[in-house]
Amino acid sequence: MKMNVDPKIALNFIGCQVAWSACVLGGANDRALAGTLVAAAVIVLHLTLARRPAPEALLIVAASLIGLVWDSTLIAIGLFTYPSGILVPGLAPYWMIALWAVFATSLNLSMGFLKGRLWLAALVGAVGGPLSYAAGGRLGGLEMSEPMLALGAQALGWAVLLPVLTHLAARWDGCSVAPSPAAPEKDEDPTLIPQEARSHV
Numbered sequence: 001m002k003m004n005v006d007p008k009i010a011l012n013f014i015g016c017q018v019a020w021s022a023c024v025l026g027g028a029n030d031r032a033l034a035g036t037l038v039a040a041a042v043i044v045l046h047l048t049l050a051r052r053p054a055p056e057a058l059l060i061v062a063a064s065l066i067g068l069v070w071d072s073t074l075i076a077i078g079l080f081t082y083p084s085g086i087l088v089p090g091l092a093p094y095w096m097i098a099l100w101a102v103f104a105t106s107l108n109l110s111m112g113f114l115k116g117r118l119w120l121a122a123l124v125g126a127v128g129g130p131l132s133y134a135a136g137g138r139l140g141g142l143e144m145s146e147p148m149l150a151l152g153a154q155a156l157g158w159a160v161l162l163p164v165l166t167h168l169a170a171r172w173d174g175c176s177v178a179p180s181p182a183a184p185e186k187d188e189d190p191t192l193i194p195q196e197a198r199s200h201v
Contacts, residue, residue: 006109008049008109008175009109009110009112010110011045011049012046012105012106012109012110013106013109013110015042015045015046015102015105016042016102016103016105016106016110018038018042019035019038019039019042019098019099019102020099020102020132022034022035022038022039023035023036023038023039023095023096023098023099023102023141024099024135024136024139024141025139025141026038026084026085026095027082027083027084027085027093027095027096027136027141027142028083028084028139028140028141029140030083030084031084032084032085032093032094032095035095035098036085036094036095036098039095039098039099039101039102040098042102042105043060043101043102043105046105050174050175051174051175051176052174052175053174054174055171055172055173055174056104056105056108056172056174056175057174058172059104059107059108059168059169059172059174060101060104060105062104062168062172063100063101063103063104063107063165063168064097064100064101064104066100066161066164066165067092067096067097067099067100067101067103068091068092068097068100070157070161071092071096071097071100072090072091072092074150074153074154074157075090075091075092076090078145079144079145079146079149079150079153080133080142080143080144080145080150081142081143081145082096082141082142082143083140083141083142083143104165104169107165107166107168107169108169108173108174108175108176109175111166111169112169112175114162114166115166115169115170116166116170117166118163118166118167121162121163121165121166122159122160122162122163123159124162125158125159125160125161125162125163126155126156126158126159127155128158128162129154129155129157129158129159129161129162130151130152130154130155130158133150133151133154134147134151
């Protein structure tokens, strides 16, 4: 059975994986800027290929702000620390914010199947969120003071955050084909009735 995969979805999936690896490894090896530049390239490519860049840009900004608040909260309560990329003490490193921005590019493409499926999004978030942070920890991109507690917090947080993000993605979808606006119904203008028809009225 032949499967047809949208090239944009495949490209988005690959780009997100490359950006994730670059940012995490860059953060682990004091090369946070290099990883962030890779993420920026992925975002620019996404916006260039998007049918409507403006809503996609809004989604990226919203996801970045959500990520900044969430990751900074976990830093503030002492569950996570990061070896590099901290511009303001107490806030998440800039390369992590770049990762949230990259993740936003997937919400209408490679993760687009979650839109309208809030329970599935919650499940994927509860499982995928902690796995991503655990993988980042193994690569040296972050440290957890209490791994079980930290990953549990991520599971709960992502079970809420991913449905919220998919809801925003449905609202700010710059990748799907926009539906054609329905033509407004108009009252029939008697002046437009053909002469032959009016002659029988």
